Amino acid sequence: MSYSTKHTHSEKLYSNVFSLSITKNLFQKVTTLEQSLTNLIETENREKLANICPICIDPFETNNYIIPLCGHKMCIPCFANNLIKNNQTGNRCSLCREIIIPGI
Numbered sequence: 001m002s003y004s005t006k007h008t009h010s011e012k013l014y015s016n017v018f019s020l021s022i023t024k025n026l027f028q029k030v031t032t033l034e035q036s037l038t039n040l041i042e043t044e045n046r047e048k049l050a051n052i053c054p055i056c057i058d059p060f061e062t063n064n065y066i067i068p069l070c071g072h073k074m075c076i077p078c079f080a081n082n083l084i085k086n087n088q089t090g091n092r093c094s095l096c097r098e099i100i101i102p103g104i
C-alpha cells in the first residue's frame, strides 16, 4: 500500500517533469521560430525600403537613381526636382541635408 502510493506519486512527479520539459522545449521552439520570422520580416522590409525612393515612394528602376555620399538613395526625378525648386538646398539630401554632388 505504502509502496504503491509512493510509486504513483513519483510516477506523477515524473510525468509532470516530463510534460514541463516538453512545454519548455515547445516554448523554446516557438520562440526560435518567432525570432526567425521577425528577422525574415525585418530583412524583407529593409530590402523593400532600400528599393523605393524615400521622397516619391516609387520603386527604383535600373539607372534611375543616385546614391549620394550619405547613402540615401533617391530617384533622379526627385533629385532633379529638388535641385530645380530649391536654390539653397537643391544639392542636399532631402533626408539628412548632406551635399549630394560636391561643387555644383
Ligand SMILES: [Zn+2]
Residues within 6 Å of the ligand: 053, 054, 055, 056, 057, 058, 074, 075, 076, 077, 078, 079
Ligand atoms: Zn523619387
Ligand SMILES: [Zn+2]
Residues within 6 Å of the ligand: 068, 070, 071, 072, 093, 094, 095, 096, 097, 098
Ligand atoms: Zn542623406
